[in-house]
Structures are given as structure tokens and as C-alpha cells.
Amino acid sequence: MGTTYRVNPFKEDGDPTIVAAERAARPHSARSHTEVSEGPVPAERAPAFDPTCPFCPGNETETPPEVAASRPTGTAPDTPGWEVRVVPNKYPALTAPPGGRAPGDEIVFAPDDIYDDCDALGLHEVAIHSPDHGGRLSTIGSAALSTTMQMWQERLEAHRDDGWPTTTLVVNEGREAGASLAHPHAQLFATELIPPLLERELWVQDRYHERLGRRLLDDVVTAEAGSDRHVATGGPLVAWAPYWAEVPYEVWIAGREPDSVSGRFADSPHVDALAALIGRVTRAIAAVAGDPALNVVVRDVPHAGSHTARWHVRVVPRTSIAAGFEIATGMRILTHSPEVAADALRAEV
Numbered sequence: 001m002g003t004t005y006r007v008n009p010f011k012e013d014g015d016p017t018i019v020a021a022e023r024a025a026r027p028h029s030a031r032s033h034t035e036v037s038e039g040p041v042p043a044e045r046a047p048a049f050d051p052t053c054p055f056c057p058g059n060e061t062e063t064p065p066e067v068a069a070s071r072p073t074g075t076a077p078d079t080p081g082w083e084v085r086v087v088p089n090k091y092p093a094l095t096a097p098p099g100g101r102a103p104g105d106e107i108v109f110a111p112d113d114i115y116d117d118c119d120a121l122g123l124h125e126v127a128i129h130s131p132d133h134g135g136r137l138s139t140i141g142s143a144a145l146s147t148t149m150q151m152w153q154e155r156l157e158a159h160r161d162d163g164w165p166t167t168t169l170v171v172n173e174g175r176e177a178g179a180s181l182a183h184p185h186a187q188l189f190a191t192e193l194i195p196p197l198l199e200r201e202l203w204v205q206d207r208y209h210e211r212l213g214r215r216l217l218d219d220v221v222t223a224e225a226g227s228d229r230h231v232a233t234g235g236p237l238v239a240w241a242p243y244w245a246e247v248p249y250e251v252w253i254a255g256r257e258p259d260s261v262s263g264r265f266a267d268s269p270h271v272d273a274l275a276a277l278i279g280r281v282t283r284a285i286a287a288v289a290g291d292p293a294l295n296v297v298v299r300d301v302p303h304a305g306s307h308t309a310r311w312h313v314r315v316v317p318r319t320s321i322a323a324g325f326e327i328a329t330g331m332r333i334l335t336h337s338p339e340v341a342a343d344a345l346r347a348e349v
């Protein structure tokens with residue numbers, strides 16, 4: 001059974017919901033992280049190996065066959081020895097294209113149809129960061145993180161070559177961040193539509209560029225790097241708590257300058273610096289915010305076309321819960337200013 005997009009006709013531009021009922025059957029092992037607290041909480045260290053975990057070495061046959069891996073020459077696919085392993089999600093949120101509509105075909109939702117839907121075509125892949133079951137972004141080390149990020153770049157290139165317009169790349173750590181399995185992994189969603197939030201952000205950045213002749217992210221990075229929201233600098237990259245943070249200890253990371261003509265993450269030469277800086281930032285968040293569950297979003301630009309946007313990373317700790325007001329209004333109430341957050345993070349990073 002495939003998955004479908006459904007659109008809410010109350011929303012003018014129709015953010016689709018993906019209905020993927022089969023994902024309800026997936027196993028759950030991710031631990032619940034503690035509520036956010038002031039000061040450090042000793043991290044609960046998961047074991048390095050869990051015999052019941054489908055992502056642990058030795059259990060390779062419990063996932064669909066790998067589509068890519070970083071592994072020593074001489075080791076066979078779907079056997080132990082890998083450093084990073086990419087497999088199709090066993091419970092995909094998107095329907096693999098069986099034919100019919102091709103990647104890149106335009107989808108048009110009918111604004112007057114209250115039951116509008118269509119197949120949600122795409123690829124849903126899992127990139128297992130590390131053979132270490134208990135590893136986290138904050139603990140697996142910058143060399144391992146850099147290896148996994150190079151694999152992310154390879155998969156983004158493969159998705160582009162296969163004609164997918166864009167890929168959404170995220171890491172969920174901890175149950176409150178949406179992780180179902182504890183073993184560290186990223187998820188890549190190649191979709192045939194540009195996700196609505198990304199499309200709006202691209203549009204806003206293009207308008208900014210039209211008005212001022214400059215890239216929005218360039219201006220933001222320049223301003224924030226010299227502000228009291230600056231958190232850390234790592235070679236060509238800078239990390240800061242954004243002025244408009246939606247949750248306490250939210251941190252963005254971007255190049256101080258564009259690092260490619262395309263602005264795509266796959267074309268960035270700075271994965272080593274990014275791996276090191278994400279490690280520093282996530283360790284600092286764990287130290288000052290009680291080791292919260294968190295999401296990392298690699299905000300990339302579409303695979304094709306010319307954009308005034310460029311890649312950056314958003315680290316979003318689950319330090320607050322969207323309540324009724326947020327659901328009703330789409331606005332967030334932030335109880336912990338980014339200036340205070342950055343001050344605390346700077347002391348740890």
C-alpha cells in the first residue's frame with residue numbers, strides 16, 4: 001500500500017499531510033530524554049550494542065538491502081564492518097515510484113476539492129551514522145561524523161542524478177524529537193514536490209535578493225556573528241542562536257560566506273568543519289539544557305536551479321512543547337531568550 005498526500009483546504013497553499021499508516025507498525029526503542037532543566041544532567045549512556053536493534057552490526061538482514069555504505073574493501077554488502085550504512089526505510093513515509101508519475105512532474109492540488117489527495121512519491125532512506133548503538137551527535141566524534149556527512153553528500157548527488165527535485169535531510173535524537181529507534185541515524189526524504197515550508201523560504205530569500213541585491217543568509221550570518229547571540233566559530237563556519245529562535249537553545253550553523261556557486265550541501269567542501277562544530281554545539285546544548293532530545297535539519301536548496309538561498313544547519317532541541325496557543329496561531333512563545341541561551345552555550349562550546 002502506498003502513501004498519500006492530503007491537503008487541508010483551509011490553508012490557501014495547502015501544506016499536505018502525508019498519510020503513511022504502515023509506519024505505525026515500526027519498532028520503537030528510542031529512549032525518552034529528561035525534561036529540559038537548568039544545568040547539566042548526566043547523560044544516560046545507551047549500550048554500544050543491542051542485539052534487538054535492526055541497525056546494529058550483525059543484524060544487517062533485518063533492514064532492506066543497503067543502497068550505499070562506507071565499509072572496508074573486502075567486506076560484503078549487508079555484513080558487519082561498515083562505518084556508515086544507508087538503507088531504504090522499512091516503513092517508508094513516501095511511496096517508491098513504481099512508474100506512473102515521474103520524479104519532477106508537477107503536482108497540482110485542486111483548491112475546491114475538500115478530499116484532494118494524490119500518491120506521495122519519493123524515497124525514504126536511513127543513513128546509519130555509526131556501528132555504535134549508543135552513539136550520539138555529541139559523542140561519536142568528528143571523524144565519524146565527517147564520514148557520515150560525506151555519505152549524506154553522496155546520497156544527495158544520487159537523488160539529484162535520479163531526477164528528484166529536492167531532498168530533506170534530518171536527524172532525530174530521542175523520543176521527544178520523533179526518533180523511534182535509539183541507534184543513531186539520519187533520514188533522507190527525496191520528494192517530487194518542494195516542501196511548502198522550503199518553497200516559502202526560497203521565495204522570501206529571492207525577494208530579499210531582488211530588493212537589496214544581497215543574499216539574506218549572508219546578511220544574517222554577518223550580523224549574528226558579531227552579536228551577543230554568537231555561539232562559536234569553527235573554521236569557515238559560524239554557529240549562533242537566532243534572533244527569532246522558536247525554542248530555547250536553538251542554534252543555526254552556516255558558512256560565513258557561500259562555499260559553492262550552487263549553494264547545495266552536496267557541493268560544500270566544509271563537512272569536516274561542520275562535523276566538528278555540530279559536535280561542539282550538541283555537547284554544549286547537552287551540558288546547559290539537560291541533554292534534551294533534539295532535531296538537526298540540514299536546510300538545503302533544491303538539487304537543480306539557481307537559488308539565492310544556500311545550505312545551513314538548524315539544531316532544534318526539544319526544550320519546549322507546542323501548546324494550544326502555538327497550535328491555534330502558528331506563533332511560538334519563547335521563555336528563554338536567544339541572548340541568554342547563547343551566553344550559556346558560549347561557556348561550554
Ligand SMILES: [Zn+2]
Pocket residue numbers: 049050053054055056057132133183
Ligand atoms: Zn543499534
